[in-house]
Amino acid sequence: MRPGEKSGGNRFGLFVHWGLYAIPAVHEQVLARGDWKHEDYEALAGRFDPVRFDPGEWVRMAKDAGMTYLCVTAKHHDGFCLWDTKQTDYNIMRTPYGRDILAMLAEACERGGMKLSLYYSLPDWHHPDAYNPLSSHQWKAKRTEGGDYAAYLDFVKAQVRELLTNYGPIYTFFWDIPPLIHDPSVNELVRSLQPGILINDRGFDRGDFATPERTVPEGERFPAMTEACQSVGAESWGYRAEEDYFSASHLMSSVDKIMAMGGSYLLNVGPTAEGTIPEVSKTLLGRIGRWYTRVSESLEGAGPASRPYSIRGSDPCIVTEKDGYTYFHFWNGLTRTAFTFLNEDLPEPRRAVLCNTGEELVLRYGTLPTLMDEDHVARRKLWSVANIPVDEIPGEPPVVRIEWK
Numbered sequence: 001m002r003p004g005e006k007s008g009g010n011r012f013g014l015f016v017h018w019g020l021y022a023i024p025a026v027h028e029q030v031l032a033r034g035d036w037k038h039e040d041y042e043a044l045a046g047r048f049d050p051v052r053f054d055p056g057e058w059v060r061m062a063k064d065a066g067m068t069y070l071c072v073t074a075k076h077h078d079g080f081c082l083w084d085t086k087q088t089d090y091n092i093m094r095t096p097y098g099r100d101i102l103a104m105l106a107e108a109c110e111r112g113g114m115k116l117s118l119y120y121s122l123p124d125w126h127h128p129d130a131y132n133p134l135s136s137h138q139w140k141a142k143r144t145e146g147g148d149y150a151a152y153l154d155f156v157k158a159q160v161r162e163l164l165t166n167y168g169p170i171y172t173f174f175w176d177i178p179p180l181i182h183d184p185s186v187n188e189l190v191r192s193l194q195p196g197i198l199i200n201d202r203g204f205d206r207g208d209f210a211t212p213e214r215t216v217p218e219g220e221r222f223p224a225m226t227e228a229c230q231s232v233g234a235e236s237w238g239y240r241a242e243e244d245y246f247s248a249s250h251l252m253s254s255v256d257k258i259m260a261m262g263g264s265y266l267l268n269v270g271p272t273a274e275g276t277i278p279e280v281s282k283t284l285l286g287r288i289g290r291w292y293t294r295v296s297e298s299l300e301g302a303g304p305a306s307r308p309y310s311i312r313g314s315d316p317c318i319v320t321e322k323d324g325y326t327y328f329h330f331w332n333g334l335t336r337t338a339f340t341f342l343n344e345d346l347p348e349p350r351r352a353v354l355c356n357t358g359e360e361l362v363l364r365y366g367t368l369p370t371l372m373d374e375d376h377v378a379r380r381k382l383w384s385v386a387n388i389p390v391d392e393i394p395g396e397p398p399v400v401r402i403e404w405k
C-alpha cells in the first residue's frame with residue numbers, strides 16, 4: 001500500500017513450499033544444503049505420490065484462518081515443476097501422482113473464493129543453462145561453464161506464458177532470488193498476460209512490492225507496497241520432519257505489526273510428501289487464525305493514523321484507521337490493563353472495544369496521579385482505556401477499537 005492511501009490490498013495469505021524435497025523432509029534446498037548428487041535428487045520424482053493431497057482442505061484451512069490468498073511454489077530452486085509444463089519433463093506429470101497440482105489448486109481456490117499467487121525461482125538446478133554468476137543460490141547449477149542464459153530466459157518466458165495463461169487469474173507473481181540483471185521485458189510479458197497482477201521485487205526489475213523475509217521491520221508505516229513473508233517453521237520453508245516452530249505469539253505479533261504498517265503477510269507451511277499439512281503447522285495456523293479473524297477489520301484495507309494520539313507508556317503501539325474507527329495495535333503486547341491517549345483536537349470517544357474478545361472497555365476522562373504536579377496539568381487531560389483483560393488473551397496482541405461521537 002502506498003503512503004497516504006486509505007485502503008490498500010494488505011492481506012493475510014498462505015505461502016506453500018511444496019515439491020520433491022518434502023520426501024527427504026529436511027529443507028527445501030536439501031539438494032544443495034545436503035550436497036546431494038543431482039541424479040539421486042532427481043530420482044525422487046519417481047517416488048512423488050501425494051495421495052492425500054486435498055486442495056479443497058488447504059483452501060478451507062487458509063480461509064478459516066482469515067487468509068484471502070494462497071501463493072504456491074510453482075518451481076523452486078531444484079527446478080521441479082508442480083504443473084503440466086511443456087518446457088521440461090521434470091514435472092509433476094512424470095511422477096507416480098501424474099496430476100497437475102497447480103490446476104487442482106487453482107480450481108480449489110476459485111471454488112473457495114481464494115486468490116492464487118505463484119512463486120517462481122530463477123535459480124534452477126536442473127536446467128543446464130540457468131547458471132547466473134551475478135546472482136546467489138547457484139550452488140547446485142547443473143554447469144557453471146558453457147551455459148546460455150539467453151536460452152534459459154526463453155525457457156523462463158515460455159513457462160511464465162503457461163503459468164499465466166492456463167490457470168485463471170493470478171493475484172501476485174513472486175520471483176525468487178534477484179538475478180541482478182535488468183530486463184523489463186520479463187515483467188512486461190507478465191503484465192501483458194495478466195493485467196492488474198502485482199509483481200514482487202526479486203525479478204528482472206523493481207516490480208510493484210518489497211519482500212522483507214523472516215523479519216519484523218522497524219517503523220510504523222511501509223514507504224511502499226510491501227508483502228512480508230515468514231514460515232511457521234524456523235529452519236525451513238519446505239517440510240522438515242524435525243522442524244523447530246515459531247510460537248503463535250511471535251507470529252501473531254509479526255502479523256499485527258506488519259499488517260498495521262500497511263503490508264501484506266504471507267505465512268508459510270510446508271506440506272508433507274503425502275500432501276498433508278503437518279499437525280503442528282495446522283494447530284499454529286488455527287490459533288493465529290482465531291485471533292486474526294477477530295481483529296482483521298483493523299488491518300485489511302486500514303489506513304495510517306491521520307493524527308498523533310500521543311499514547312503514554314512504553315508498549316509500542318501502531319494506530320490504524322478505517323471507516324471512521326481508530327484502532328490501537330499493541331503488537332508487542334500490553335504490560336498493563338490500561339493505556340491513555342491525549343484528547344487535544346480529538347472528538348470525544350463514544351466506545352472502546354477490545355477486538356480480541358468483542359467486549360466493551362472502560363473509558364475514563366481525567367488525569368493520572370503521577371501527572372498531578374505538572375504545570376500544564378489542566379491542558380493534559382487524558383482519555384484512559386481501562387480494564388483491558390490482558391491476562392485473558394495470553395500471547396495475543398491486543399487491538400482496541402475506538403468509536404467516536
Ligand code: GLC
Pocket residue numbers: 017028029137176177213229237
Ligand atoms: C529464501 C530461500 C528460499 C525460500 C524463500 C522464501 O529466498 O532461499 O528457499 O523459498 O526465501 O521467500
